[in-house]
Amino acid sequence: MAKNKRDIDLKVKQDELESTAARLFLSLGYDGTSMNRIARELGVAPNTLYWYYASKDELLVAVLNRQMSQALVRLPAIVDKSLKEKMAWALREFEQSRELVTTVHARLEQSTVLREWHDQFHRFVEAAVIHTLQADGVTQERATMLATVGTFLVEGLLAHPHSKRQHEAILQWFADSALPA
Amino acid sequence: MAKNKRDIDLKVKQDELESTAARLFLSLGYDGTSMNRIARELGVAPNTLYWYYASKDELLVAVLNRQMSQALVRLPAIVDKSLKEKMAWALREFEQSRELVTTVHARLEQSTVLREWHDQFHRFVEAAVIHTLQADGVTQERATMLATVGTFLVEGLLAHPHSKRQHEAILQWFADSALPA
DNA sequence: TTTGCTCTTGAATGGCATACAAGATGACCG
DNA sequence: CGGTCATCTTGTATGCCATTCAAGAGCAAA
Numbered sequence: 001m002a003k004n005k006r007d008i009d010l011k012v013k014q015d016e017l018e019s020t021a022a023r024l025f026l027s028l029g030y031d032g033t034s035m036n037r038i039a040r041e042l043g044v045a046p047n048t049l050y051w052y053y054a055s056k057d058e059l060l061v062a063v064l065n066r067q068m069s070q071a072l073v074r075l076p077a078i079v080d081k082s083l084k085e086k087m088a089w090a091l092r093e094f095e096q097s098r099e100l101v102t103t104v105h106a107r108l109e110q111s112t113v114l115r116e117w118h119d120q121f122h123r124f125v126e127a128a129v130i131h132t133l134q135a136d137g138v139t140q141e142r143a144t145m146l147a148t149v150g151t152f153l154v155e156g157l158l159a160h161p162h163s164k165r166q167h168e169a170i171l172q173w174f175a176d177s178a179l180p181a
Numbered sequence: 182m183a184k185n186k187r188d189i190d191l192k193v194k195q196d197e198l199e200s201t202a203a204r205l206f207l208s209l210g211y212d213g214t215s216m217n218r219i220a221r222e223l224g225v226a227p228n229t230l231y232w233y234y235a236s237k238d239e240l241l242v243a244v245l246n247r248q249m250s251q252a253l254v255r256l257p258a259i260v261d262k263s264l265k266e267k268m269a270w271a272l273r274e275f276e277q278s279r280e281l282v283t284t285v286h287a288r289l290e291q292s293t294v295l296r297e298w299h300d301q302f303h304r305f306v307e308a309a310v311i312h313t314l315q316a317d318g319v320t321q322e323r324a325t326m327l328a329t330v331g332t333f334l335v336e337g338l339l340a341h342p343h344s345k346r347q348h349e350a351i352l353q354w355f356a357d358s359a360l361p362a
Numbered sequence: 363t364t365t366g367c368t369c370t371t372g373a374a375t376g377g378c379a380t381a382c383a384a385g386a387t388g389a390c391c392g
Numbered sequence: 393c394g395g396t397c398a399t400c401t402t403g404t405a406t407g408c409c410a411t412t413c414a415a416g417a418g419c420a421a422a
Contacts, residue, residue: 010368029290035410045371047411052369056410099290105340106287109210109280122341145350148343149334156333159286160303169326177358191399215378226402228380233400237379 014062017042017052022063026096030060030103057111064104064117067097083132084175087150090125091167094158101158126151136179146178195243198223198233203244207277211241211284238292245285245298248278264313265356268335271306272348275339282339307332317360327359 020041024033035056039046053059071093078089094101108115126147133143153174157167201222205214216237220227234240252274259270275282289296307328314324334355338348 013369031291034408036408047372047413048370050411102287102289106283108283110212145347145354148337148347149351149354152333152337153330155337155340156329159336160329160333162329166326166329170330173326173330194400216380217378228382228403229401231380 014052017049018059018062018066021059022066025060025063025100025103029099030056030107035059055111055113057107057114060100060103060107061113061117064100064121067100068121082175083129083136083150083179084171086129086132087154087171087174088167090154091157091171094154098158101155105155122151133178138179150174150178195233198230199240199243199247202240203247206241206244206281206284210280211288216240236292236294238288238295241281241284241288242294242298245281245302248281249302263356264310264317264331264360265352267310267313268331268352268355269348272335272338272352275335279339282336286336303332314359319360331355331359 017038021033021038024038024041028037035049036046038059039049049059053062074093078086081089104114104118108118126144129147129150130140130143133146134140138146153170157170162170198219202214202219205219205222209218216230217227219240220230230240234243255274259267262270285295285299289299307325310328310331311321311324314327315321319327334351338351343351
């Protein structure tokens with residue numbers, strides 16, 4: 001009972017930490033946000049964060065999972081839309097976290113936790129895309145390749161600023177080229 | 182004359198600095214390479230580097246230009262090859278500097294010099310791709326869009342490890358989809 | 363009241379990019 | 393030859409960073 005209460009408090013506190021960290025990471029960037037800054041914002045000592053997370057990278061992973069689970073809530077709304085609309089949706093979702101996407105890729109080599117998170121995430125996303133494509137009659141081998149391409153296009157559009165029209169044109173072209181007429 | 186000699190020494194010294202910096206950046210990564218480390222390797226004081234370059238980012242830009250001009254030497258060998266072969270070549274060239282590509286993207290927001298270099302580089306590459314596509318009868322508007330897509334595919338393949346076969350399949354599919362049959 | 367767990371902190375460590383002012387070197391000019 | 397000036401190098405310092413460690417506070421169970 002008491003043990004249980006403690007567990008609840010832990011979750012509440014973690015949620016508080018992660019939401020503050022998320023806000024700062026998104027506005028100032030990962031490198032632009034020091035553990036000191038996060039702690040100050042929360043009114044705690046900097047090293048308090050290290051009781052909850054072993055490193056800044058692990059805090060980032062927690063924030064990423066948080067962002068992802070929030071996106072998953074909105075996922076059902078587009079499951080029966082077209083491939084193109086699904087990709088446009090993903091693009092809009094990620095645009096909120098643009099900064100973080102680049103950061104993750106930059107830190108892949110240096111952080112094991114981050115690399116594991118990244119790989120798992122890619123597997124998840126690509127499985128979903130492959131499933132969609134297969135439902136449209138694409139062979140598995142081809143769907144696998146196209147899923148990779150689709151991912152690259154979304155990542156590219158995130159990393160480099162382009163107009164809505166350019167997004168539109170690229171996604172349209174991809175959908176047309178990927179699916180049989 | 183003497184003034185001239187100094188200028189020569191300057192270039193020589195810069196070349197020495199940049200080749201050492203390049204070697205370390207490529208093997209240890211940008212973040213993994215401290216100015217201190219570069220200086221130690223060269224047998225000079227750390228702040229000596231700041232006489233030649235205003236910041237670590239400017240040193241990175243110099244290294245990037247160095248890498249690029251080395252690649253440009255090898256460019257003529259593939260000017261008359263197919264689009265697919267050109268992209269495969271670019272991929273091979275960049276693989277040497279994989280680490281740096283991600284670093285550049287990660288630091289775009291924080292470093293003006295780097296962003297300028299990056300934007301200029303993209304304009305250069307995309308102009309070249311557009312030119313190639315137009316020579317194959319693609320309209321300018323379409324070529325512009327395809328150049329962006331091609332760039333994203335190369336960047337994606339660089340950032341994420343894939344087998345030679347996957348590279349091959351993706352590039353082949355892109356060439357087929359981009360060019361009229 | 364004592365034991366032990368959970369959480370927080372003060373104080374420190376070693377590293378980092380970078381700034382500044384003082385020196386060394388060597389070329390030119392009188 | 394002596395002095396002046398630009399070029400290059402360095403010693404030293406600053407303020408930041410992520411992270412560590414040992415000491416404490418608060419509170420539950422025994």
